[in-house]
Amino acid sequence: VRLARDAAPRPAVDADFEADVLEGLARPQKAIPPKYFYDAEGSRLFEAICELEEYYPTRTEIALLRRHAGEIAEAIPKGAALVEFGSGASVKTRILLDAAPQLFAYAPIDISADALDAAVEALRRDYPGLTLAPLLEDFTRALELPQALAGRPVVGFFPGSTIGNLSPAEAEAFLVGARRLLGRGAAFLVGLDLVKDEASLVAAYDDALGVTAAFNKNLLARMNRELGADFDLDAFAHRAVWNPAQSRIEMHLASLRDQEVRLAGRAFRFAEGETLHTENSAKFTVEGFGALAGRAGWMLERAWVSPTPAFATVLLRA
Numbered sequence: 001v002r003l004a005r006d007a008a009p010r011p012a013v014d015a016d017f018e019a020d021v022l023e024g025l026a027r028p029q030k031a032i033p034p035k036y037f038y039d040a041e042g043s044r045l046f047e048a049i050c051e052l053e054e055y056y057p058t059r060t061e062i063a064l065l066r067r068h069a070g071e072i073a074e075a076i077p078k079g080a081a082l083v084e085f086g087s088g089a090s091v092k093t094r095i096l097l098d099a100a101p102q103l104f105a106y107a108p109i110d111i112s113a114d115a116l117d118a119a120v121e122a123l124r125r126d127y128p129g130l131t132l133a134p135l136l137e138d139f140t141r142a143l144e145l146p147q148a149l150a151g152r153p154v155v156g157f158f159p160g161s162t163i164g165n166l167s168p169a170e171a172e173a174f175l176v177g178a179r180r181l182l183g184r185g186a187a188f189l190v191g192l193d194l195v196k197d198e199a200s201l202v203a204a205y206d207d208a209l210g211v212t213a214a215f216n217k218n219l220l221a222r223m224n225r226e227l228g229a230d231f232d233l234d235a236f237a238h239r240a241v242w243n244p245a246q247s248r249i250e251m252h253l254a255s256l257r258d259q260e261v262r263l264a265g266r267a268f269r270f271a272e273g274e275t276l277h278t279e280n281s282a283k284f285t286v287e288g289f290g291a292l293a294g295r296a297g298w299m300l301e302r303a304w305v306s307p308t309p310a311f312a313t314v315l316l317r318a
């Protein structure tokens with residue numbers, strides 16, 4: 001087993017956090033990048049979301065990957081390296097690892113050190129023959145593959161419809177970067193949540209138990225903990241709304257009263273009803289995504305689509 005964890009670059013995420021928050025709170029529509037959801041508590045809450053009745057993407061994608069694992073594995077060459085963007089707990093990865101024993105190495109890229117460490121630890125136990133080369137990084141910023149992967153055929157894996165967190169322009173830029181990172185001839189497996197009825201979509205992001213609300217508000221708690229902010233969590237409410245023009249679910253935190261929040265020696269005013277925009281989750285069509293990938297230099301080679309609720313795994317080729 002080769003464990004490259006100690007060699008993994010450790011970027012200064014916390015300094016970025018403060019700068020991104022200050023910049024986002026100064027905008028007319030206050031906003032914070034969704035990557036900051038995933039501290040230890042946020043990663044734990046996201047795992048809980050995946051277990052919810054209303055949150056269909058995770059279990060739907062897992063069933064889809066299981067059903068087509070044999071066909072998907074045919075796209076993975078002998079001795080290949082699997083590179084995963086935003087790997088989290090690496091649960092879906094195991095479906096590919098089990099179906100494609102020809103894999104030589106696995107390189108998970110994730111912004112959460114806790115999630116990455118736990119995933120690598122568990123995989124090291126369960127796949128002793130696999131070379132593990134984790135990268136602790138914002139997956140949109142990874143510029144270079146670990147040395148352990150040199151000369152290997154590469155297969156990218158980006159499940160969960162996490163690409164839906166990016167705007168169309170950001171998604172296109174990400175796909176251009178991924179093509180450069182993964183290299184000539186690479187395959188890229190991408191998970192996409194597909195457009196469906198509004199009620200199912202809104203319920204998936206506003207569950208009855210309030211776990212998604214807690215996940216959203218953890219961002220306020222995290223700013224209080226790490227940046228010394230003084231957000232009153234009871235003075236904000238979770239909102240999930242479908243934006244049909246942009247084909248996306250938006251999450252916001254709505255201020256329940258006129259209030260002022262202090263952070264890093266500055267004061268930010270929230271009017272009653274004003275929102276902090278915390279996440280976009282785009283919903284795709286396979287055709288629309290194929291066009292987007294095409295603009296970024298990828299060819300859509302295959303698509304596997306689940307029965308209702310609709311979710312797709314697509315195979316792109318560099």
Ligand code: AVJ
Binds near residue numbers: 165212
């Ligand atoms: C991990 C980005 C795919 O957008 O569905 C879940 C995050 N946000 N519930 C998604 C999320 C609210 C999730 N992704």
